[in-house]
Amino acid sequence: MQRAATYFVTTPIYYVNAEPHIGHLFSSCLADSLARYHRLFNRPTLLTTGCDEHGQKVEQASIQAGFQNVQQFCSTNSNKFRLLFDSAGIDYSTGGFLRTSELRHVDCVSSVWNRLSSSGLLSKASYEGWYSTSDECFVSADDLVRSEDPVAGKEKFVMRETGQPVELCSEVNWLLRMNDLKSEVRKYLTSGRVVVPDRYSESALRQLNSTPDTLSVSRPTSRCSWGVPVPGDPSQTVYVWLDALCNYLTCAGYPNHLRAWPPTDQIVGKDILRFHAIIWPAILIAMGLQPPNRIICHGHWLCDGRKMSKSLGNVVRPDEDLFNRLSRDGLRYALLRSGPVTGEDADFQLARSIHTVNDELVNCMANLASRASSPKIHRRSLPPVESHKDLLRHAANLNEHQFVEQLLNLSDSLHSQWSEVRIHHVADSLVSVWRSANSLFDRWHPWQLAKSDDAESMSKLDSLLVLVFASLRLTGLHLTPLCPTLGHRLMSASGVDKSDTVRFDSPIDSVLLCPRELAAPSASREHLIERREVL
Numbered sequence: 001m002q003r004a005a006t007y008f009v010t011t012p013i014y015y016v017n018a019e020p021h022i023g024h025l026f027s028s029c030l031a032d033s034l035a036r037y038h039r040l041f042n043r044p045t046l047l048t049t050g051c052d053e054h055g056q057k058v059e060q061a062s063i064q065a066g067f068q069n070v071q072q073f074c075s076t077n078s079n080k081f082r083l084l085f086d087s088a089g090i091d092y093s094t095g096g097f098l099r100t101s102e103l104r105h106v107d108c109v110s111s112v113w114n115r116l117s118s119s120g121l122l123s124k125a126s127y128e129g130w131y132s133t134s135d136e137c138f139v140s141a142d143d144l145v146r147s148e149d150p151v152a153g154k155e156k157f158v159m160r161e162t163g164q165p166v167e168l169c170s171e172v173n174w175l176l177r178m179n180d181l182k183s184e185v186r187k188y189l190t191s192g193r194v195v196v197p198d199r200y201s202e203s204a205l206r207q208l209n210s211t212p213d214t215l216s217v218s219r220p221t222s223r224c225s226w227g228v229p230v231p232g233d234p235s236q237t238v239y240v241w242l243d244a245l246c247n248y249l250t251c252a253g254y255p256n257h258l259r260a261w262p263p264t265d266q267i268v269g270k271d272i273l274r275f276h277a278i279i280w281p282a283i284l285i286a287m288g289l290q291p292p293n294r295i296i297c298h299g300h301w302l303c304d305g306r307k308m309s310k311s312l313g314n315v316v317r318p319d320e321d322l323f324n325r326l327s328r329d330g331l332r333y334a335l336l337r338s339g340p341v342t343g344e345d346a347d348f349q350l351a352r353s354i355h356t357v358n359d360e361l362v363n364c365m366a367n368l369a370s371r372a373s374s375p376k377i378h379r380r381s382l383p384p385v386e387s388h389k390d391l392l393r394h395a396a397n398l399n400e401h402q403f404v405e406q407l408l409n410l411s412d413s414l415h416s417q418w419s420e421v422r423i424h425h426v427a428d429s430l431v432s433v434w435r436s437a438n439s440l441f442d443r444w445h446p447w448q449l450a451k452s453d454d455a456e457s458m459s460k461l462d463s464l465l466v467l468v469f470a471s472l473r474l475t476g477l478h479l480t481p482l483c484p485t486l487g488h489r490l491m492s493a494s495g496v497d498k499s500d501t502v503r504f505d506s507p508i509d510s511v512l513l514c515p516r517e518l519a520a521p522s523a524s525r526e527h528l529i530e531r532r533e534v535l
């Protein structure tokens with residue numbers, strides 16, 4: 001049998017100048033859920049994440065925090081990201097958690113530099129421009145406004161959108177010639193649905209039009225020493241974005257054997273689209289490597305209508321309290337089923353997230369599982385379900401064809417939703433199955449069927465339980481990418497046993513059909529997920 005190609009997904013790497021917030025967690029949850037979805041089909045996956053530790057921004061933050069040693073500051077803060085991802089169930093075991101200060105990465109950046117240098121696209125020259133340390137890039141004068149709070153006697157400019165200060169720098173840099181690369185990038189961006197959602201594809205093309213013909217790819221060491229030295233030129237440090245983008249190559253094994261390339265999906269927030277949709281492909285094309293298959297761009301989580309930022313003080317931290325309030329899987333679910341996934345910005349409101357978790361996971365899903373496991377309607381064993389035909393037979397027994405059709409179509413429709421990264425629709429489809437299954441109870445009153453001992457009532461009760469448990473097993477499997485623990489709990493509470501997963505070719509059939517005796521009822525509502533407290 002041919003082995004499926006590796007699904008290779010990346011998260012951005014996070015600046016360690018500040019502690020993680022829910023926006024960062026969201027980017028990683030998105031990548032993790034996609035990887036977990038692909039794993040349902042036994043496809044090998046590679047998920048990479050990590051921290052962006054070099055550059056002026058991090059160096060300045062380390063000084064401000066009173067650290068003598070930047071490396072120590074980075075270790076402290078990158079550890080917070082790693083611990084957060086561990087507690088949120090972000091499984092980076094396949095591709096690793098990379099820190100740009102690691103030696104393997106420094107080696108990779110040096111190799112990339114040498115390759116670019118041998119392509120003849122680099123040259124050293126004077127460069128003048130406005131540098132924004134908060135964005136770690138030169139910005140156009142159009143993005144600036146005069147500061148309302150000028151330093152005495154001096155005109156000062158700040159970024160129009162964020163109010164962050166900029167500095168006029170006139171310095172010698174290594175420059176990458178972009179003219180030819182830009183037309184290659186245009187071809188790449190228009191070669192299919194490379195950037196999704198579509199509106200970000202248009203935005204990437206617009207940004208390409210305004211990309212200058214040269215790109216500064218180093219900074220004088222006198223200005224920025226915390227980074228990778230330019231090979232053969234100790235007076236210069238590799239530009240932090242070039243350094244950071246190389247993380248994807250380091251994780252894939254560069255400059256040695258690449259265990260997978262190109263990435264299948266790269267997750268980015270809309271603020272870093274330009275770096276990933278223009279500069280990164282340009283660098284890869286210059287190196288003779290393939291750019292990523294797809295760039296998935298998401299919107300931002302806002303707080304009180306504004307992008308979260310340390311300076312505005314409106315940051316929502318995924319701390320122990322937030323995890324306790326929503327539960328780990330509840331937090332993942334609330335983040336993944338909302339706005340930013342579609343590319344929109346969305347305000348994070350704890351009360352709304354609690355309501356979503358209670359309404360959909362507790363009232364719909366857990367309630368269904370607990371109703372189905374009630375001792376009042378428990379049957380020692382259910383009729384075996386060996387094929388879709390068996391399911392249809394039970395549907396006919398109850399005249400509930402629509403429900404079984406919904407079940408049999410679920411995997412295909414979820415497949416297209418995952419492919420289009422419409423995760424909010426994935427959640428909608430699961431909720432819709434739980435609602436339909438709950439309404440079977442309202443129509444069939446199984447507790448009354450269980451009381452009347454005649455054969456017909458028993459046969460109806462059997463059919464009802466067969467259908468409901470099939471729906472719980474199947475939705476449990478499909479819930480695992482969003483809520484790994486909850487999905488597995490639901491599967492085991494509805495009778496999926498490890499041995500079942502080898503009985504059928506497809507993992508979907510193995511849970512949908514899996515004929516076996518039901519153990520004692522085990523799915524009390526609280527066993528799955530407890531009701532979250534409303535504030």
Ligand code: MSP
Pocket residue numbers: 011012013014015022023024026027052244245246247267268269270271272299300301302307308340
């Ligand atoms: N270090 C760079 C990325 C280098 S990737 C080669 C960086 N780091 S960051 O920490 O500022 O942002 C990392 C990711 O978090 C980005 O995708 C960014 O869009 C995302 N988020 C940061 N704030 C966010 C929200 N408020 N909401 C959603 N995601 C946002 O940029």
